[in-house]
Amino acid sequence: MRVQLFGTCMIDSFYPEVGEATVQLLEHFGVEVVFPKGQTCCGQPAFNAGYREEARGAARHFLSVFTGDDPIVTPSGSCAAMVKHHYPELFRDDPRLAEKAARAAARVFEISQFLVGTLRAQERSFIGKGRITYHSSCHLTRMLGVREEPLLLIAALKGAEFVPMPDATRCCGFGGVFMAKLPEISCALAEEKADSVIATGADTVTGGDSACLMTIADALKRRGSTVKAKHLVQLLAEGL
Amino acid sequence: MSEEQGSLHFRANSVASIADESLRAALRNAADTFGTRRTLAFGSVPDLEALREKASAIRMEVLDNLPGYVDTFAANAARQGATVHRASDAQSACDIVGSILTGHGITMAAKGKSMVSEEIGLNHHLQRLGIEVVETDLGEYIIQLEGETPSHIIVPAIHKNRKQVGKLFSERLGVPYTEDPQVLTKTARKVMREKFLAAKAGISGANFAIADTGSLVLFTNEGNGRMVTSLPPLHVAVLSIEKILPKLTDLPTFIRLLPRSATGQAITSYVSLITGTRKAGEATGAKELHIVLVDNGRSSIVKGECREMLKCIRCGACMNVCPVYRTVGGHAYGWTYPGPMGMVLTTLLTGMENSYPLVDASTLCGACVDVCPVRIPLVELIVKLREERVRDGLSDRRERIGMRLFGAAAAQPALFGWGEKLSRLLWPVIKKVGGEKVAGRLPEPAARPFHRRMP
Ligand code: SF4
Numbered sequence: 001m002r003v004q005l006f007g008t009c010m011i012d013s014f015y016p017e018v019g020e021a022t023v024q025l026l027e028h029f030g031v032e033v034v035f036p037k038g039q040t041c042c043g044q045p046a047f048n049a050g051y052r053e054e055a056r057g058a059a060r061h062f063l064s065v066f067t068g069d070d071p072i073v074t075p076s077g078s079c080a081a082m083v084k085h086h087y088p089e090l091f092r093d094d095p096r097l098a099e100k101a102a103r104a105a106a107r108v109f110e111i112s113q114f115l116v117g118t119l120r121a122q123e124r125s126f127i128g129k130g131r132i133t134y135h136s137s138c139h140l141t142r143m144l145g146v147r148e149e150p151l152l153l154i155a156a157l158k159g160a161e162f163v164p165m166p167d168a169t170r171c172c173g174f175g176g177v178f179m180a181k182l183p184e185i186s187c188a189l190a191e192e193k194a195d196s197v198i199a200t201g202a203d204t205v206t207g208g209d210s211a212c213l214m215t216i217a218d219a220l221k222r223r224g225s226t227v228k229a230k231h232l233v234q235l236l237a238e239g240l
Numbered sequence: 241m242s243e244e245q246g247s248l249h250f251r252a253n254s255v256a257s258i259a260d261e262s263l264r265a266a267l268r269n270a271a272d273t274f275g276t277r278r279t280l281a282f283g284s285v286p287d288l289e290a291l292r293e294k295a296s297a298i299r300m301e302v303l304d305n306l307p308g309y310v311d312t313f314a315a316n317a318a319r320q321g322a323t324v325h326r327a328s329d330a331q332s333a334c335d336i337v338g339s340i341l342t343g344h345g346i347t348m349a350a351k352g353k354s355m356v357s358e359e360i361g362l363n364h365h366l367q368r369l370g371i372e373v374v375e376t377d378l379g380e381y382i383i384q385l386e387g388e389t390p391s392h393i394i395v396p397a398i399h400k401n402r403k404q405v406g407k408l409f410s411e412r413l414g415v416p417y418t419e420d421p422q423v424l425t426k427t428a429r430k431v432m433r434e435k436f437l438a439a440k441a442g443i444s445g446a447n448f449a450i451a452d453t454g455s456l457v458l459f460t461n462e463g464n465g466r467m468v469t470s471l472p473p474l475h476v477a478v479l480s481i482e483k484i485l486p487k488l489t490d491l492p493t494f495i496r497l498l499p500r501s502a503t504g505q506a507i508t509s510y511v512s513l514i515t516g517t518r519k520a521g522e523a524t525g526a527k528e529l530h531i532v533l534v535d536n537g538r539s540s541i542v543k544g545e546c547r548e549m550l551k552c553i554r555c556g557a558c559m560n561v562c563p564v565y566r567t568v569g570g571h572a573y574g575w576t577y578p579g580p581m582g583m584v585l586t587t588l589l590t591g592m593e594n595s596y597p598l599v600d601a602s603t604l605c606g607a608c609v610d611v612c613p614v615r616i617p618l619v620e621l622i623v624k625l626r627e628e629r630v631r632d633g634l635s636d637r638r639e640r641i642g643m644r645l646f647g648a649a650a651a652q653p654a655l656f657g658w659g660e661k662l663s664r665l666l667w668p669v670i671k672k673v674g675g676e677k678v679a680g681r682l683p684e685p686a687a688r689p690f691h692r693r694m695p
Pocket of ligand 1: 501551552553554555556557558559581608611612613614615616
């Protein structure tokens with residue numbers, strides 16, 4: 001089986017190790033990973049901020065880079081949701097691109113969705129350790145509807161203990177441009193989230209979106225906490 | 241209007257709220273309680289999704305034929321003895337209510353909770369005419385004593401703790417200080433009872449108006465709604481035109497949804513249906529009923545892209561779950577309606593130029609969409625309004641430049657790569673300019689980006 005990997009701009013610049021862990025995992029399951037050249041960003045920052053034209057530009061580029069029929073896999077719930085839900089809408093009035101967008105929407109998967117749904121990775125065991133808590137990212141959970149998959153994968157980390165977080169689905173305060181436009185509220189929300197993480201007594205907080213984990217990691221640091229924030233694919237790759 | 245100005249200062253307002261520890265504690269507490277109760281209350285509703293779908297469809301049906309339903313309601317209410325008035329905007333609504341009351345020589349009116357009367361600034365207007373207006377909803381009464389505006393559409397005094405209420409009562413009403421909610425409620429009840437008996441007019445809002453019977457529907461917990469609408473001989477109901485339900489048989493759907501969404505109750509203590517004036521042989525009911533149907537922008541909203549906002553039944557569930565609302569509280573939004581529904585409705589009602597910072601007040605987390613009983617796609621509407629702001633040229637200049645650059649780069653991989661390289665080089669400067677709260681929260685960019693690590 002072959003997949004196209006969408007690395008996302010966030011991971012490209014800040015968390016290449018998350019991209020690498022994704023490749024490692026997929027290859028471990030015998031999947032051939034193709035990294036389409038020239039990929040940039042899905043356009044979500046512009047779309048969410050109301051810059052529709054700029055978002056369309058990014059989306060058009062995405063559609064020209066990700067061609068063919070292989071599944072598109074990405075370690076980001078919000079980017080997968082962008083392709084799945086907003087691309088078809090962005091090109092509603094453009095028959096040629098609308099068709100391409102619909103095809104991309106149908107073959108895009110968030111990594112945990114792909115690991116569980118297609119590769120049945122939850123049936124294997126991974127070496128886990130420590131106490132792990134999970135932040136349920138808004139777009140992954142609500143927009144993409146991926147709720148169970150990450151939990152199944154955490155359960156496959158044998159040896160690790162899962163400790164649920166109070167209000168796991170409450171937003172971490174990132175929100176893309178929100179973080180820059182209303183930094184005080186964003187910080188307050190991140191701190192509240194960090195407090196929830198600390199309250200679990202976990203040593204690692206995981207999730208499916210690097211942007212949220214970034215926000216949480218920073219708030220934890222400000223709280224003087226030693227709890228680590230790691231993308232779920234990193235935990236799984238470490239436990240292979 | 242000075243209140244309108246407030247929505248332009250959302251960030252400054254929110255900074256002040258965040259600094260207020262007791263406010264944040266009160267908010268978090270109350271919002272969490274209502275949120276939890278809501279979840280529990282829906283546990284006993286077997287097919288919630290079907291119910292929401294049905295409610296949404298009923299509300300859409302009204303919006304699709306709004307002028308027709310307004311006419312039907314008006315005709316049926318008039319047949320039941322009500323005098324129906326139509327107000328195109330806030331000023332005309334205030335003038336209508338004012339002239340009804342002055343025409344009857346009213347100097348004091350007992351008022352039940354009504355968000356639209358907050359929207360149109362009715363209390364101020366009546367006070368200017370020399371009419372004393374006493375709020376009879378406990379929460380509304382508390383903030384009236386304090387000289388404030390509601391900070392939540394269901395729980396107007398959500399931002400106050402009982403210590404603050406105790407202090408307020410002892411100062412304003414001259415009663416001994418206590419924080420016992422029961423004693424405080426009793427005190428308020430005593431004060432209000434006198435007002436009810438003395439008032440020659442009652443002013444109310446309405447949760448719904450039923451087109452096929454001409455009835456008004458009121459959900460209340462304190463019984464004050466019943467007193468206001470049936471004790472005084474004159475009753476003036478002020479409601480916005482989109483509050484209509486087509487048929488009386490549509491009401492049960494909303495009886496199941498509204499209280500559960502709002503306070504987590506299976507039903508409120510009182511659900512009153514008021515159909516026309518007191519008939520011969522009836523012991524209660526106003527002798528004269530005036531219904532003021534307020535448009536104030538609805539007719540044009542219903543034709544626009546964000547028309548679904550008018551499905552709102554004002555349950556407040558979206559604010560209780562909104563991370564932003566529960567951090568900053570209702571006053572930060574600067575106008576009558578706060579939270580997710582407020583940021584959309586305020587923008588629609590007051591105009592983008594008077595409210596544009598409000599559309600930033602969401603992380604787009606979607607918690608509001610999850611709970612909205614009539615399935616308003618709030619996140620979608622917020623994005624639409626952000627698009628409108630960009631189109632109107634009201635978006636922040638730096639953001640606009642940034643997004644243009646981003647758009648160009650996202651479509652050209654070479655440029656994107658250069659942008660990444662450049663920001664890595666300039667990182668120390670970016671960090672400084674971006675400040676502690678923005679760039680300072682981002683990690684260092686990786687020395688080798690992911691795309692250069694891939695074959
Ligand atoms: S938008 Fe929905 S959840 Fe919010 S107040 Fe209106 S009906 Fe209730």
